[in-house]
Amino acid sequence: MTNARVELTELQVRQLRDCYRTLRGLAESVGAPGVRAAVRIAVADLHAALEGQALEFDLYTHRWDEESSAHDHTLAS
Amino acid sequence: MVSLEPISTVDVPYWHPRTETMPRDELAAWQWEKLRRSLALARNSPFWRERLPADISSLEDYFARVPLLYRKDIMAAQGVAPPYGTMPSTNPGLGSHHHQTSGTSGHPPVRSFDTTRDWTWCVDAYATALYGMGVREHHRGMVAFGYGLFAGFWLMHYALERIGATPVPSGGMDSRARIRLLVDLRVEVLGLTPSYALRLIETAREMGVDLKRDANVKIIMAGGEPRTDLTTDIIAEAFGARVHNAAGTTELGTVNMFECPEKRNACHIIESIVIEEVLDPVTKQPVGYGEQGVRVSTGIGREGLQLFRHWTEDLVVKRPWHECGCGRTWDYLDRGILGRTDDLRKIRGVSVTPTMVEEVVRKFDDVAEYQTILRRVRGLDTIVVRVEPASSQVDNEVLGARIGTAIKNEIGIRPDVEFAEPGTLPRFELKAARFHDEREG
Ligand SMILES: [Zn+2]
Numbered sequence: 001m002t003n004a005r006v007e008l009t010e011l012q013v014r015q016l017r018d019c020y021r022t023l024r025g026l027a028e029s030v031g032a033p034g035v036r037a038a039v040r041i042a043v044a045d046l047h048a049a050l051e052g053q054a055l056e057f058d059l060y061t062h063r064w065d066e067e068s069s070a071h072d073h074t075l076a077s
Numbered sequence: 078m079v080s081l082e083p084i085s086t087v088d089v090p091y092w093h094p095r096t097e098t099m100p101r102d103e104l105a106a107w108q109w110e111k112l113r114r115s116l117a118l119a120r121n122s123p124f125w126r127e128r129l130p131a132d133i134s135s136l137e138d139y140f141a142r143v144p145l146l147y148r149k150d151i152m153a154a155q156g157v158a159p160p161y162g163t164m165p166s167t168n169p170g171l172g173s174h175h176h177q178t179s180g181t182s183g184h185p186p187v188r189s190f191d192t193t194r195d196w197t198w199c200v201d202a203y204a205t206a207l208y209g210m211g212v213r214e215h216h217r218g219m220v221a222f223g224y225g226l227f228a229g230f231w232l233m234h235y236a237l238e239r240i241g242a243t244p245v246p247s248g249g250m251d252s253r254a255r256i257r258l259l260v261d262l263r264v265e266v267l268g269l270t271p272s273y274a275l276r277l278i279e280t281a282r283e284m285g286v287d288l289k290r291d292a293n294v295k296i297i298m299a300g301g302e303p304r305t306d307l308t309t310d311i312i313a314e315a316f317g318a319r320v321h322n323a324a325g326t327t328e329l330g331t332v333n334m335f336e337c338p339e340k341r342n343a344c345h346i347i348e349s350i351v352i353e354e355v356l357d358p359v360t361k362q363p364v365g366y367g368e369q370g371v372r373v374s375t376g377i378g379r380e381g382l383q384l385f386r387h388w389t390e391d392l393v394v395k396r397p398w399h400e401c402g403c404g405r406t407w408d409y410l411d412r413g414i415l416g417r418t419d420d421l422r423k424i425r426g427v428s429v430t431p432t433m434v435e436e437v438v439r440k441f442d443d444v445a446e447y448q449t450i451l452r453r454v455r456g457l458d459t460i461v462v463r464v465e466p467a468s469s470q471v472d473n474e475v476l477g478a479r480i481g482t483a484i485k486n487e488i489g490i491r492p493d494v495e496f497a498e499p500g501t502l503p504r505f506e507l508k509a510a511r512f513h514d515e516r517e518g
Contacts, residue, residue, distance in 0.1 A: 006089050006091070006094040007094070007095070040193055041193060041197075043194070044193045044194040044196075044197035044198075045197060047194060047197070047198075048197050048198060048201040051198070051201075051349075051378070052092070052093030052095065052096055052201065052205075052349070053093065053095045053096065054095055054096050054099065054103075054107050054349075057110065057111050057114055057378075059114060059115065059118045059167075059380040060194065060380075061167050061171050061192040061193070061194050061195075061380055061381070062118070062121060062166065062167040062168070062171075062380065064171060065167070065168040065170070065171055
């Protein structure tokens, strides 16, 4: 159907994964609201790309809820 | 100097080449991996924690042990703790989008929220569908709907944007304004329901606009309702465009299928984000390829509102992927959604759906619009077709007799035919023409 090269190279896969890890870390650690919002949107966008390539499937937003993590710890203990 | 020529790039036919063309065994493994993680997250939800066994070990085990989820279960869970109930697996406070179904009398709306991650996921699935239909970044697209609470066409708007195409918002516009905009902006992509497409065609005719000649629509995404081939042909012919089917549910959060340009009526299931079983409506056991059953949907992707084995009421027939030649390894639903089990009515022993009546009535050029009513006449269940003639020149008596005979021949029951004044029957923007059952309540 097409000869266009569409598979990611190993280097591209590694770079995408590195970006994702970095952004995920920033999404939890950054305090400045404007930066945090931008980073969280970037995480979601990058996640869609990685999921589409079957490279990553991450359910992460619940970790940003301090109350719910505290609740989870209570239930787990 | 800025070029004003269309952007040209080497065309890749798939939005996500990897997951769209995965060998079936790899696809199944990827689905299970996603399902396994989804089930783990579902332990956060009081609703799912109660319903789902904790030790599901495979896809087969999942199908065998997880109970079906009915609308009443969703409504009950929602009712316990409004607005979203006990189903969320992630705090709705982390949401960034709210949507809900329209709801009707006796049918409260299903409410839905999305986190930023989920919304991106939902939009990406929609982009998979649109891109598959041929939408590209140089296109302009109009989504002809009211930009209200209903999620479906919002997703199309954002999916156009995600692809890099240019969405032209038309919320709050009437049909005439939309037609003018379509013509003026040379819009190539149009999203709407089949019934609203028929309305636009009628309005264009009144305005003296020949859509095929004066407008530039190439790709129509006509979704949200079952339709007949005849309706599709009427729309395609009037616009001079390719008409594609697509459907989804608010419960899943996005589209689950789209019609492939390669094979008419082949609606690929987006199997990278949804696992779809087809079950017998009565025994609830799986049926094989080519057999009609009810679509049961499991979402593998969303984190806020998850969905495990949702009994959709949609009647479908699944066919194997290799019968379509596009290269996708996703099975398809032949002709999309054929009807709904809750729209199926027995009239004097004959099973009738709204689509069956539509198939017959839309063949009459003298019919501008119609309604189907189920009424008890002298103790006998009767189909009443209320017809709005296309003009005052039409001889109602002759038209009524012809419609009556056609329905008797095609469906097996002779209906009563009534007439309404031109322009008085409602045109539906977002809802399939359903039976008005006057026998209930
Ligand atoms: Zn195909």
